[in-house]
Amino acid sequence: MTPKIPLPDSAACYAKLKQTFNALTDNEAQSLLTPGSIRFYKKGEHIYTEGARIKGCYFIYSGIIKIYQTGHEGKNQIIKFDREGDIFGFRSVILHEPACSSIEALSDCILCYIPDTILLHLIKNNPGFAYDMMQIACKELGVSNHYIRDIAQKSVRERLAEVLLSIAGDFGMEKDGTLKLSITREDLSNIVGTATETVIRLLSEYKAEGLVDSRGRKIVLLNIEKLKTIAGL
Amino acid sequence: MTPKIPLPDSAACYAKLKQTFNALTDNEAQSLLTPGSIRFYKKGEHIYTEGARIKGCYFIYSGIIKIYQTGHEGKNQIIKFDREGDIFGFRSVILHEPACSSIEALSDCILCYIPDTILLHLIKNNPGFAYDMMQIACKELGVSNHYIRDIAQKSVRERLAEVLLSIAGDFGMEKDGTLKLSITREDLSNIVGTATETVIRLLSEYKAEGLVDSRGRKIVLLNIEKLKTIAGL
DNA sequence: CGTCAGATTGATCTGTGTCAAACCCAGTGG
């Protein structure tokens, strides 16, 4: 559990916070950065689990986390990935409800914990902050609703292409087209909402068509345009 | 276009508003109820369409509206129904984006239009209101994410049962189990995310099993418990 | 060098989508 990377000091964390919430005053940022609020999480570690009564939310200083829900027969549905500068868990805090999804660190992470009292205090006392949060919630809402349509209407083949492109968009790729996010076939299938074998077969098809290349978790997008066509974009 | 029912006076509308947004002050409520902000919409009328640059959102004084997105080959995905006391369109206003879904009146409706300037002003000046809006957005977010899991993992048979139950929950039913919301098979299929014929076949199956009865758009839930089992609840 | 998770490939089964035809019923207009 010893951090492999040094925890950032308050100043560094403050700078990150300001990027996401530019409405925060210095005083308020101070109130967020109490001792112990900044914590290191090892890759693979679970931050919290569906149904947990969390009493605060988390700001990501660095790293990538996976947000998912467990369904029938233990199959997981990945809702989204969050990264540096994102905030998660606020839904449960604001509604005073148990967590509706589980969170797992996909890479080593540094998270800043924001207790419910402070979050609610900020929303009720800093209108700019409330507006920032509002925008974040609305953006997520738009993405989720868009995804409902896709998952309901598009074929798995189309959705997989779309997911690959959106991963490229969210996390970037090397100059050669390699996705910066390394991800297992199983996780891919849990985003797309299909069986792992199907993802593997479709990736092979793409490969045969010269659209992608892959070795293990390294996936290379060779023909973005064609993938967009398949995805229906 | 002449209203079949008289438009409510400001006082009636004010009362409805207070039920949803109890943080509103009298002055603020006044600012919402300018002349012309309250309008009647006929059943089947389109309030606005995906991609429209709307400059305000709507509060539902009475009636039911359908929120949907158009996908491949004109097939629609219904995101949700809203009714009396609900507010819609705020996502686009808050993000300054074009509408991401279309709105249609499922019954005769009376809507109260809230211009963007006023909505944003309220959020930035009345923390209680901002918090109310925040809760609404978060609630919708929770529902949407939950639905992503369902649509990705459950079979159509399971989802149809779930949708019927949730319609019963949202809009109620008569003592005999008849859903108060009358809905076409096509709309049902557009919620579940399947073909119309499949909904019809599954309803027939349910009927054969004594779980539901139906004549036209009147659907009667005969065995709620069994339906819950099918839905996986 | 053994082990184990993840990746791959094949064979098979089935839930749903698609296409086509017919039917029911309410509203309209002659």
Next chain:
DNA sequence: CCACTGGGTTTGACACAGATCAATCTGACG
């Protein structure tokens, strides 16, 4: 009053995408 019309509903036949099950393979790592 009745034929006409058209939207919604129903049923059947058929094809196929994708799930499932089973077996094998690969590569990373202790």
